[in-house]
Amino acid sequence: MTNKYIYFIANWKMFGNLRTLGSLNKVISFQKKFRRNKFKLIYCPPATLLSPLSDKLKSTSIEVGAQNCHESHNYGANTGQINSNMIKAVGAKYVILGHSENRKLGENDSLINLKIKSSLKSGLKIIFCIGETLSQKRKKMTKKILSRQINRGLKTIRNKKNILIAYEPVWAIGSGLIPKETEILEIVQFIKKHVKGSKVLYGGSVNTKNINILKSINSVDGFLIGGASQNSKNFIDIIKKTFN
Ligand code: PGA
Numbered sequence: 001m002t003n004k005y006i007y008f009i010a011n012w013k014m015f016g017n018l019r020t021l022g023s024l025n026k027v028i029s030f031q032k033k034f035r036r037n038k039f040k041l042i043y044c045p046p047a048t049l050l051s052p053l054s055d056k057l058k059s060t061s062i063e064v065g066a067q068n069c070h071e072s073h074n075y076g077a078n079t080g081q082i083n084s085n086m087i088k089a090v091g092a093k094y095v096i097l098g099h100s101e102n103r104k105l106g107e108n109d110s111l112i113n114l115k116i117k118s119s120l121k122s123g124l125k126i127i128f129c130i131g132e133t134l135s136q137k138r139k140k141m142t143k144k145i146l147s148r149q150i151n152r153g154l155k156t157i158r159n160k161k162n163i164l165i166a167y168e169p170v171w172a173i174g175s176g177l178i179p180k181e182t183e184i185l186e187i188v189q190f191i192k193k194h195v196k197g198s199k200v201l202y203g204g205s206v207n208t209k210n211i212n213i214l215k216s217i218n219s220v221d222g223f224l225i226g227g228a229s230q231n232s233k234n235f236i237d238i239i240k241k242t243f244n
Helices: 020-033 047-056 084-089 109-121 134-138 142-153 181-194 232-243
Strands: 006-011 039-044 063-066 094-097 125-130 163-167 199-203 222-225
Touching (some): 006 094, 006 232, 020 039, 020 232, 039 232, 047 063, 084 109, 109 125, 109 142, 134 142, 163 181
Parallel strands (some): 006 222, 063 094, 094 125, 125 163
16 A cells, blocks of 8 residues: 555634644655655534645645535525635635535435536546445445445546545544445445546544554555544554654
8 A cells, every 4th residue: 555645635614713723844844854754634623714724835845735615616695604715715725525424414415416516517536435434334335335335426426536545444434433344345346346446545443543444455445544643643653653
């Protein structure tokens, strides 16, 4: 894995304020020192921090993404929402869509499909999350569920080069549990076969301990990291261990 270009995406979820951004100075200087390695760092903070974080990272190669957006890229009467053009305008380049925490709130595959399309139109790159629940896994439905999420989520989207797929088993998110290496390998290869040429990330309880196992799974192109990315030292540790 270490010869490949690896993505490390920090999903801060509902975490962080202006003061928290100070802790990224460590990551910025680490990133400068480790230029020889091929990796891309992307921070996805809450919407309140998209603009200040984009400003802070302007002269670095670390990029910024949002965690969700409305399905229309136009302005509208949608209290509490932001759209992909607004995200782009503050300097962010990515948006996470289809995260299970938003699917749980009622987002379905066709809504996610509309969000992906309007975000691509705005010129954003997509971090498209898919994953099975524990009961689906127990019923051996994982591949069926993932195929459905992919087919519906990416419906009528021909050019998929700006879409990264993040395989995040719902039961692994925030639980400290991860699938077996062989399971991740099988699923990532399955996704790559389904979406030809795609980059596939793994997400769900990635931490400083299990990264040694996860990094050895050859076909994984990177990691979407929640809890462990909120602490800069842990985030740096995960990156260092990936390349050690
Ligand atoms: P976690 O979250 O690393 O805290 O499990 C990952 C995610 O939800 O993207």
